[in-house]
Amino acid sequence: MSSTTMKHPKGLYLLFFTEMWERFSYYGMRAMLILYLTKSALEGGLGFDVRQASLIYGFFTGFVYFTPLIGGWLADNYLGQRKSITIGGLTMMLGQFCLATKADPLFLTIGLLLLIVGNGFFKPNIAVLVGDLYPLTDSRKDSAFTIFYMGVNIGALIAPLVTGYLAVTYGYRWGFFTAGAGMLLGQIFYNTLSNRLLGRIGKSPVIRKDENGKDEKKPLTKDEKDRTMVIFILVAFCTFFWAGFEQAGSSMSLYTEKFINRDILGYTIPTEWLQSVNPVFIITLAPAFSVLWNLLSRYHKEPSIPVKMGCGMILLGLGFVLMVGAALERENCISADAKANLLWLIGAYLLHTMGELCLSPIGLSMVSKLSPVRLVSFMMGVWFLSSFLANIAGGVIASFFSQLGALSIFASIAVVSVLLGIILLSMSSWLSIKMRGVK
Template identity: 50%
Template structure:
């Protein structure tokens, strides 16, 4: 059977990459489908099929859920490294998340909500860091195809992210949406949750039925056993291991700034789009929620191009752009995306009551385009980096820590979005844009030092 050390470093990617691609696609379908209707479900009245919560309580629950799912991968990664293989962890996580979504479908109560969320949070802790680590295990540590592979893998995330809100919204607000004789609306939220559960089950059936064929023995043993020396005690971290780990932790601090800006998509950018962007095309007004599909659409279109670019550069004499430089480029591109909106805000103002003319739709489209380009330079490259440099015995743990940085960013992003009401969109958008560009340039100045730490070998 193939192992990470024996898979040939050829031009084509191993077929196992595409199996993991589809497994992740279905998991993201499940996650984003549930998340798409969560706030609507929490705030809708009980008689309408919701839980009847006030907006503030619903927002706190939503924020807690979307934040904590990025912290449990630390625990799931640690358990996987020490006690179970990647493949087992992915299966456990998938089953738990399917149960979580099914609980939301079955029990339309607050207790059912909390039980379902608990299963989803724990399941995500097992699934999320380990499937990304599994992609890295398909390649030798220094295989030049890794950045391209993770960019392809990233497409799976975004295909799921694109389709699931459309399906969930259709089920909840269209197909199962009715109005009774009293004029009360009834929504099919539970059917959206069921669709998410079914999507998770489909992904797991495909993964477990084909994993032996396309993945061989990769991911069947805990990293602790793989890292052991001659079957004895697990090898200790070397000096080079520690340098690479420290470099990862430093970069995790940098990416917090990126995601704090990027995650404005669901909050301040959505509100600005709703109130200040002219969304009419001809006689049709584009729904605000549809703008959330711009990012995954751009990902699917641009990911193959960016992937091909990294692969082409890796075969030139000059070689590929190093990881830290790519990440600094990503931060600068995100900042430019916010700066693009500054003329729009100057044109419209920040007070909805004083609007005389709304900004052109292209402002927000180009903002999302630059944010997507920045994401492609930073996020899949970061996942690839962890798989390249993380010591075997703590690979999944480091992947979990890397994802926890996004959890911190979500909390910061919410605080920043809350300030738009008191400070204004001009101040928030320009501040985020300027700060992320500056931080990106700082990262660029220290990129050689950090890259040397990442490349450290004993």
Template identity: 45%
Template sequence: MSSLPNSGEFLGHPKGLFLLFGTEMWERFGYYGMRAILVLYLVAITQDGGFGWSNADALSLYGTFTMAVYLTPLFGGWLADNVLGQRKAIIIGGILMAAGHFIMGVPHAAVAGMEENVFYLGLALLCIGNGLFKPNISTMVGDLYQEGDKRRDGAFTIFYMGINLGGALGPLAAGGVAALFNWQAGFIVAGIGMVISVIMQLVLSKKYLGDIGVVPAAKLSAAQSSTGKKEPLTNVEKDRIKVIFTMSVFSIIFWMGFEQAGGLMNIFANDYTNRMLMGFEVPASWFQSLNSIFIIIFAPLVAMIWLKLDKREPNSPVKFAIALVFLALGFLTMMLALITEGSGEGTMQISMMWLVLFYLFHTLGELCLSPIGLSMVSKLAPLRLASLLMGIWFLCTAIANKIAGLVGSFIGEGHEAVNNAMGIFIGLGATALLSATAMYLLSDKLVDWMHGAEGQHEPHTQEHILAEELEVAAIKQ
């Protein structure tokens, strides 16, 4: 059993919470700062310090990279649980990610002839480091509190606010520096954020976290492991697993559209959006901050709406359907932008407000869907299959990211890109609406298959619901 030193409290919570808050905030600052400029760097012409790749090649790589971001935690979580312990995994992962950022920041002139090989090395280190870091930091938050401590929901609310604060600041800082100096400088800024995260853990964790996360979880639970025979799945468990699989598959549709943000929409912001504001050209990468900013603003409002609805609050499958409608509205917004402001020319420039509306609708959709995912698996999965089924959820998210890159890659180049973008927006919007309809029609059956698990044993307070809305960060990590 982990013990926590009496290091005092801040704002009614253990000070260790704010150490984890800062550690995760700076890691997300680095990751989202790097992600905001990644595709733009790949498509930038070599004279501007980029690789000069086609949109299709850049978006395909982006899809592969973000897919790996969701796959590697499956292995990193196992290593932490069985070999390293959470704290070592976080520190090793953080060091690898910092190295990845800095390697991507090496000037091309310093590695002439090997630029792409060095770049791939940086990405590989980011993927491996993310796998060690990502699945472990959030679980340590819960370990700060004894079972039944009512402060736990509030702690996760604070923690997830930190994640979104990092997600908002990273693109602004890395994107701003990249626009002012060069792409490599932007990656270095991301690396600096990751270094701050690692230093905080190395210097402060012993004082504020005690031995939490030091011993691998498998060793801690070995004494409590069951030696009995495995029981076959009951009919109730089989039905609940059906729900998990069904909603996981539908989540692919949502994330396939939502994850156009860092790829296709990044290129659209850069090439086809009028970004002049009072004589200042807004960096395309800055639009990547909108999602996190909107989460911070609207998560409390969504929580209040669910609280006001009380018994009329939609069930989880209906919330999934609502999320898919918001996804479709985002693409409808871009279709209207092309219709009202499009000239059919490759040089078309739409207003920035269309992009702001696009990200607003998609964030509202995220707030309806993302909190359900982890909660759904934890409520419905048989205990002996919980990790496997959680892995299925993340596997579907990984698949969605790869498909998102492939879909976005159809935008093409120059003149044809505008027409192709309209086709992509129509296709994704229509798919989202059809999926929303199907999910709504299935909702009653899915609730029946949950066998009473929907809403069971959950405190219906504003603080609890706000914590759920902010758990979008648990997916985004």
């Protein structure tokens, strides 16, 4: 039976649910974080001003994506992927419980540091295990990462609804506690079933041996160097994508809280709940995108990886054009209390999601294909490095929200994103050549 008709291995679904609970934990916390930082003590928050809170948010979400570089290297050389995932999951669970303990800057600092360290062990290595379930040329690999990515977004969909409701109704500590409980649940399932469903995959570092049984440390080949260069170039472009995309949790969240009309049939939708709009679109559209790529591939019309990513950046920019529309709607109103229509925000999230589907799952699959075997976890960390730089940049951008105004911020991101997307499209043919046959 050909690989295109075979079912996916059961291990994929274990990794799917493990990642789903980890993302439940992370996105449940992230949906509350900027509001938790800016709310007053009487409201259960820490009372930071918007600039301080945006910088804290940006540096935290940035370093969450820096530590995978270190965690990936440790897994490649010493720990293996399986053990790293367990270390990371338990460390993040402790971080969430620390945030739930007390609304205090000390507990905030310790909790965020534990989340940063834990994510470094967890994030790159679970993605590597997905790729290792399949031979290098297996045509099911792109489909597997699409399925895996849906697990990411099911967790991201449920989490803000649950933790946001608990935060509004009972206080932020119960939201953080629930995020930690989700992480614990995922680790219980993972550690109970991993030996049965994953076999020996990821149990120890991948070490190449020469004919005498000694460790082989040959330099990279010309093809490996070219493919690695492509990863670094695409990481640089993706940094700008994520800097704009991650405004969802900072400047767009702050704008939504103050200036978007969230009233529907007499009920005010909590701002945290709107963080679930993106994952709803992901779950809805991911199968359609998968079918689209397969259909285009059948007729030899499927775009290359760089073309898909360039289109993703343009779609991000168009989403911010809609946010410019929301800002202009408010500014053209006579009343200072006027709020923009919710549909502007929903439309922006739709375009951002389409851009994400052109870029993020494609990138995970691409790294697993292009990376040298002995460096695959490290290179997955390099891929997440774009999110590290982007989240810090995004936090700095959001910190000027009060000074520059929403219109200036949204318009600037729109212009830069579209321009960089066009540049990436113009480079796509050259990058495809440097991928040396990898599709």
